[in-house]
Amino acid sequence: MQEKALSYDIFVFHRSYFCGKMLAYLKYKGIPHTAIYGSLGEHGKEIYSNTGLRQMPVIKASNGQWMSDTTPMMDWFEERYSDVPVIPTDPVQRFLSYLMEDYADEWMWRPAIYYRWMYPGDRHMYKTLFAKEFVGGIWAAAKPLTWLGGKLIHRHQEQKFLYGDGMTEQNREHIESIYINTLQRLEVIFKHQDYLLGDRPSYADFGFFGSMFWHFGNDPTPNRIMQEQAPAVYEWVARMWNAKASRLSGSDLSVTATGKPKGWDPLLKDVCQSYLKYLSENAKAYENGQSTFDFDIDGYTYPQVHTSPYRVWCRERLQQKLFALSDTEQADVKNIIEPLGGWEFLTQDTHIQSNWDPEGIAPMCQPGKISLRYKLLAPFTGSNHVRSRRAWD
Ligand SMILES: N[C@@H](CCC(=O)N[C@@H](CS)C(=O)NCC(=O)O)C(=O)O
Numbered sequence: 044m045q046e047k048a049l050s051y052d053i054f055v056f057h058r059s060y061f062c063g064k065m066l067a068y069l070k071y072k073g074i075p076h077t078a079i080y081g082s083l084g085e086h087g088k089e090i091y092s093n094t095g096l097r098q099m100p101v102i103k104a105s106n107g108q109w110m111s112d113t114t115p116m117m118d119w120f121e122e123r124y125s126d127v128p129v130i131p132t133d134p135v136q137r138f139l140s141y142l143m144e145d146y147a148d149e150w151m152w153r154p155a156i157y158y159r160w161m162y163p164g165d166r167h168m169y170k171t172l173f174a175k176e177f178v179g180g181i182w183a184a185a186k187p188l189t190w191l192g193g194k195l196i197h198r199h200q201e202q203k204f205l206y207g208d209g210m211t212e213q214n215r216e217h218i219e220s221i222y223i224n225t226l227q228r229l230e231v232i233f234k235h236q237d238y239l240l241g242d243r244p245s246y247a248d249f250g251f252f253g254s255m256f257w258h259f260g261n262d263p264t265p266n267r268i269m270q271e272q273a274p275a276v277y278e279w280v281a282r283m284w285n286a287k288a289s290r291l292s293g294s295d296l297s298v299t300a301t302g303k304p305k306g307w308d309p310l311l312k313d314v315c316q317s318y319l320k321y322l323s324e325n326a327k328a329y330e331n332g333q334s335t336f337d338f339d340i341d342g343y344t345y346p347q348v349h350t351s352p353y354r355v356w357c358r359e360r361l362q363q364k365l366f367a368l369s370d371t372e373q374a375d376v377k378n379i380i381e382p383l384g385g386w387e388f389l390t391q392d393t394h395i396q397s398n399w400d401p402e403g404i405a406p407m408c409q410p411g412k413i414s415l416r417y418k419l420l421a422p423f424t425g426s427n428h429v430r431s432r433r434a435w436d
Pocket residue numbers: 059060061062097098099100111112113114424425426427428
């Protein structure tokens with residue numbers, strides 16, 4: 044099904060993790076779009092009243108439909124703009140790509156936020172930039188307000204994503220190791236091939252692009268680390284940003300082989316041992332009605348990590364995608380991820396439902412009501428990571 048008659052406005056915040064990812068995808072596929080750069084201060088009300096969310100990117104189609112969340116949006120576009128797919132045709136590679144993309148989205152988030160807000164040079168830059176550009180409004184009006192706005196944003200990020208979300212002085216080195224190890228694993232792959240599955244960008248490339256582009260590849264501290272330790276990753280970042288399907292020949296996603304993609308083993312081990320463990324414990328905490336839980340990984344403890352309903356939904360979607368495979372394909376996936384410890388984490392507790400998208404309409408959105416509470420709190424809140432989809436209603 045092609046919807047070539049539609050065009051899309053994508054609301055984008057420059058330097059945002061998920062915005063860079065979605066923009067690169069639309070550019071690569073040649074899907075007609077206009078990027079509307081701006082802040083939640085400028086666009087938050089319009090976005091919220093049409094989606095019930097205060098986050099970017101969101102997309103408004105020319106038929107008036109609004110969409111959110113990059114992973115289901117990519118799935119939606121893949122169905123409709125299928126001439127140059129980014130999802131591999133081999134079912135096992137396809138599932139592993141879903142897994143890797145989700146991991147890249149959600150597990151790189153913590154180190155990305157960490158590097159932006161924990162090192163003085165990066166933090167200084169973003170306090171001002173966020174006050175002026177992301178929140179905008181009164182916070183951009185005068186220097187003392189920008190200074191105060193920057194301080195409030197820094198505190199908000201720390202409380203919501205760092206010290207308030209399981210980070211301690213002890214586990215900081217573990218957070219850094221997630222970035223450093225991922226760089227090393229990607230470097231090995233990109234030394235020999237242009238993209239994660241060979242010579243074309245794939246679903247998992249767009250997943251990693253989120254953190255690697257406007258966070259790690261641009262923020263001063265992780266940017267320097269990338270340039271020094273992983274020049275092939277740095278090159279891939281630029282290659283991804285300029286990739287255009289129309290310049291590539293043929294119509295299939297070129298894959299190296301069927302089954303487990305070449306060079307993915309160390310990454311898949313991280314996915315299985317860290318992320319699928321986390322997703323499983325997050326889902327259990329959600330089921331038990333806990334707002335936080337303690338998470339142990341690689342000998343480190345993350346105390347009182349926020350339970351994330353959104354990530355319960357991520358796990359549900361992965362389970363749905365896995366169980367949609369034939370028995371033989373599921374067995375092939377099992378053979379790959381069971382020895383790495385991931386199979387049990389993914390397949391146990393399949394009854395845990397997030398109710399994140401109860402009507403099953405994702406990525407389509409429903410309007411939110413602009414209440415007084417919204418108006419008062421909007422400048423200080425926002426992300427979807429710890430709140431349910433329509434929590435403001
Ligand atoms: N699951 C969403 C996440 C979107 C998201 O978290 N966007 C961030 C910017 S990268 C945001 O708008 N945050 C709003 C805030 O923290 O106030 C996606 O894939 O698009």
